Amino acid sequence: xxxxxxxxxxxxxxxxxxxxxxxxxxxxxxxxxxxxxxxxxxxxxxxxxxxxxxxxxxxxxxxxxxxxxxxxxxxxxxxxxxxxxxxxxxxxxxxxxxxxxxxxxxxxxxxxxxxxxxxxxxxxxxxxxxxxxxxxxxxxxxxxxxxxxxxxxxxxxxxxxxxxxxxxxxxxxxxxxxxxxxxxxxxxxxxxxxxxxxxxxxxxxxxxxxxxxxxxxxxxxxxxxxxxxxxxxxxxxxxxxxxxxxxxxxxxxxxxxxxxxxxxxxxxxxxxxxxxxxxxxxxxxxxxxxxxxxxxxxxxxxxxxxxxxxxxxxxxxxxxxxxxxxxxxxxxxxxxx
Ligand code: DAH
Numbered sequence: 001x002x003x004x005x006x007x008x009x010x011x012x013x014x015x016x017x018x019x020x021x022x023x024x025x026x027x028x029x030x031x032x033x034x035x036x037x038x039x040x041x042x043x044x045x046x047x048x049x050x051x052x053x054x055x056x057x058x059x060x061x062x063x064x065x066x067x068x069x070x071x072x073x074x075x076x077x078x079x080x081x082x083x084x085x086x087x088x089x090x091x092x093x094x095x096x097x098x099x100x101x102x103x104x105x106x107x108x109x110x111x112x113x114x115x116x117x118x119x120x121x122x123x124x125x126x127x128x129x130x131x132x133x134x135x136x137x138x139x140x141x142x143x144x145x146x147x148x149x150x151x152x153x154x155x156x157x158x159x160x161x162x163x164x165x166x167x168x169x170x171x172x173x174x175x176x177x178x179x180x181x182x183x184x185x186x187x188x189x190x191x192x193x194x195x196x197x198x199x200x201x202x203x204x205x206x207x208x209x210x211x212x213x214x215x216x217x218x219x220x221x222x223x224x225x226x227x228x229x230x231x232x233x234x235x236x237x238x239x240x241x242x243x244x245x246x247x248x249x250x251x252x253x254x255x256x257x258x259x260x261x262x263x264x265x266x267x268x269x270x271x272x273x274x275x276x277x278x279x280x281x282x283x284x285x286x287x288x289x290x291x292x293x294x295x296x297x298x299x300x301x302x303x304x305x306x307x308x309x310x311x312x313x314x315x316x317x318x319x320x321x322x323x324x325x326x327x328x329x330x331x332x333x334x335x336x337x
Pocket of ligand 1: 168169211248251283306307
């Protein structure tokens, strides 16, 4: 029996030393209720009273040795698994982080936001009009002659005989005049449509920003003051404005307005195509017929209006020379802004 106990001790300790995961199984195998050591102790009843304490002492020793071997190996395994996870789960906190892929504001949106902000700071409020307009508001009330070329269906997208996709933001002038009493000081940004084939400077859809000011005693001087203040704020304090006589049905007198090139300061460069100036808008004093169509007495009130091309301003701001880039929405292009 003593020999059996010694045998159990030797094999148990060898097994424990070789174990690399579950010690619990080994513990049950030797020390459990149905374990090898327990089986031997059960057989002690057949021993003589002299043998019993001797074998009992050996059995206790064997149990203690197995228990301490289990404890020792358990501690070793714990250490090993910690060391392993330190290697396997190593995290380099100095590793360069991958920047999240953030969106970019479209150059048109950026230009529009900046333009409206400048006019809001000057006391203008925003009025919006529908993109599907009446022929009456888009042409008739704006004093466009019956044979004006812009009315042609080759230039305008008609929806019915009396409705169309607005070709300009100017019809919002009529809506504002009919819905408000002077003083009126509004801007109206939005999309406009023309039946054009897309190329570097044309697109069937683009954006305009309309402006309208009506009050007693408004003059061309007010128009010049507002637009030159806008140009300086938008393109830099050195920016000059130039008014060239022009003709629009809804204004009299009318002008096209240029700003000095903010890159070369007027000397001539690639951006301004060596002109030193860039055209950004049309403007003028509101025609008396248009005031009348809007329900405002031209003998009491005067006003000015202007309409600028948002893409034009965005292209100038961002140095873009092909309008199509604005609408292709190639992420590689948009990422630059
Ligand atoms: N509606 C004109 C266009 O689309 C731009 C314009 C010119 C608007 C003069 C105005 C203005 O309000 O006074 O070309």
